[in-house]
Amino acid sequence: LIATAVWTAVNGKRASYEKLHRWFRLFLRLALASQMFEYGMTKVIPTQFPAPSLITLVTPVGNLSPQGMLWTSVGASTAYEVFTGLAELAGGILLLIPGATVWGAVICLADMLQVFALNVGYDIGVKQVSLHLIAISIFLLAPDIPRLWDLFVRGRLPVRFTGNRLFATPFANRLALAGQILLGIYLIGMQANANWNYWRLEGGGRTRSPLYGIWNVEEVSLNGEIRPAALNDYDRRWRRVIFETPERMVFQRTDDSFARYNAAIDVGKETIVMTKPASRTWKTDWKYSRQGSDRLILDGHMDGYDVHVVATLVDLNTFPLRDKGPHWIRQDAPR
Numbered sequence: 001l002i003a004t005a006v007w008t009a010v011n012g013k014r015a016s017y018e019k020l021h022r023w024f025r026l027f028l029r030l031a032l033a034s035q036m037f038e039y040g041m042t043k044v045i046p047t048q049f050p051a052p053s054l055i056t057l058v059t060p061v062g063n064l065s066p067q068g069m070l071w072t073s074v075g076a077s078t079a080y081e082v083f084t085g086l087a088e089l090a091g092g093i094l095l096l097i098p099g100a101t102v103w104g105a106v107i108c109l110a111d112m113l114q115v116f117a118l119n120v121g122y123d124i125g126v127k128q129v130s131l132h133l134i135a136i137s138i139f140l141l142a143p144d145i146p147r148l149w150d151l152f153v154r155g156r157l158p159v160r161f162t163g164n165r166l167f168a169t170p171f172a173n174r175l176a177l178a179g180q181i182l183l184g185i186y187l188i189g190m191q192a193n194a195n196w197n198y199w200r201l202e203g204g205g206r207t208r209s210p211l212y213g214i215w216n217v218e219e220v221s222l223n224g225e226i227r228p229a230a231l232n233d234y235d236r237r238w239r240r241v242i243f244e245t246p247e248r249m250v251f252q253r254t255d256d257s258f259a260r261y262n263a264a265i266d267v268g269k270e271t272i273v274m275t276k277p278a279s280r281t282w283k284t285d286w287k288y289s290r291q292g293s294d295r296l297i298l299d300g301h302m303d304g305y306d307v308h309v310v311a312t313l314v315d316l317n318t319f320p321l322r323d324k325g326p327h328w329i330r331q332d333a334p335r
Helices: 002-010 018-044 066-075 078-095 098-121 127-154 170-201
Strands: 213-222 238-243 248-253 258-266 271-275 283-290 295-302 305-313
Touching: 018 078, 018 098, 018 127, 018 170, 066 078, 078 098, 078 170, 098 127, 098 170, 238 305, 271 295
Parallel strands: none
Antiparallel strands: 213 238, 213 305, 238 248, 248 258, 258 271, 271 283, 283 295, 295 305
């Protein structure tokens, strides 16, 4: 604002800055396209909205935050997530083609209006970002709004939209087009590589725990005494034990809260070394054994107790939220 005020005071007699305007539009096209590539690729390779974790599957819906609810609902449908990502990529790609800029801006505006509505409706903390991208889309569309009105409302054809010529000669403009396309290929490739590596190392493609699954706790004994969970101290009121990633182990208590631990599992020795994320000194060793594929025995000494746990594996296919893909014919929905 200060720079604009000074510029206007010094050079206020000029009626317009046509060349500067063309280059500013190019800058905004590239800026908006790069954001659409980032948004889009995090959905085409589903890293922004991962599939519901094992912990999410056993979390009561009422305990989810609005943001957690949105992330869960989108992540539960890979097909929908990929579709929205392709729509965002399409908008970005069209922005890099001078003759198709208006269509790219139309798609980006629709995409970002949806994102902004979700950010406001679910109270996501990036409302300003999506609002800025809406403003950029409208700026790029502004010269062609009368023509879009004629096309979509009045049905008048043909419609010739604003061009994006940067230079006076056709050869220079062809070079500029080639440069924009190459930049787009680079940006898409960079985002694809980053998201693929994240998905493989931290997302849905990461290594699973050797004891992967949700295990219902059938029996807990403390110092050899078997008693109802309600009579145990709070941290031993266990309902489930969950193994998802190799370095984590989670107990779900009977009140549906979670106790999270770091876990180093040695498959050969059938041992688990548990530590607390917030403590440098707390540590306990466990022995485990599997009886068949669906029964787990845990024995360890924890906080002054000799603990014995018997747990059975939950069939993950019993969770309706698990993404089983789209069906052309509607399946009977559970009530």
